[in-house]
Amino acid sequence: MKSHYALQLYDYHVWANNKFFSRLKELPKDIYNRQIQSVFPSILKTLNHIYRGDTIWLGVMQEKSMDDIQASILRAQDSLKNKSLEEMETLFYDLSKSYLDFLNNESDLDKEISPEHPKYGRLETKLSHLIQHVVNHGTYHRGNLTAMIHQLGYSSVPTDYVFYLYEMSYLK
Template identity: 30%
Template sequence: MIDRAYCVLMARYNAWQNRQLFELLKPLHLAELTRDRGAFFGSILGTLNHLLWGDLLWMVRLDGGERPAGGIGDSTTLHPTLGAWDAARFRADGRIMAWADRLNAVDLTGDLSWYSGALGRHVTKPIAQCIVHMFNHQTHHRGQVHAMMTAAGLKGAVSDLVFMSEDA
């Protein structure tokens, strides 16, 4: 279904997108970043926090480590400022890229099992499907941020994968 090259490409894409978002959002005041814009996770910062929380949770399942605090309901408040989010995001993106770089074909086979707080039960799915979901989840929520930015009159990030430079 997927291979190491796919994971490396998507990890690079994720980091490139997050760097662009931070640069475009830096000029906004905290009140604008946290203003409820009617999105599922409320605000721009709330959505970015949820996305980071989700990435951290998936990485715990994929490479171990400490689970992020709280559940989905708490995920929007993971970091109170864009600067704090950016520092944590930078570390998480590095972790995702390092994980992808270390993958072997065997790491992408078999099942992944975990307890889902959202469903309230244990879940088992093919690991490749879980990895695709993680990267799709990132794109989905960045799309929501892009829509909020556009509605606020801001320039959105270039999000087309085919326009990512080789050094991104």
């Protein structure tokens, strides 16, 4: 297990995303872009949303300016256009590497951080709390993906945190 709980949570986030990509690659390719009456119009759009959110929050954690973060959002949106499932998986992998580089080089994951949002104002929080937010956001939307996959007539994949814990205990 990772030494700081926030690192373990982020590891779970990556694990759960990888489980979903593995399951999606087992399903018929046409479901990836198929229009669905759901929270998001397709599985692709849901993955795009998770990716954009993760991109934004990495910039926030790195204490980048809002201008830099908004520029990264625009770059992310451009990079997501018409991506195949495999290309999306690579984007998620690369982003997780950027997170891990940042998190593993951060000496204090409980340090105070004060991001400023143009609409909501300043937030006094800890870096580890923002990591928890990224994980919660991903978990919420993987739930959307599960519902969408079931709606299309297929089974999904269990990504509850406890399954991560079981799998990690088997690897010891």
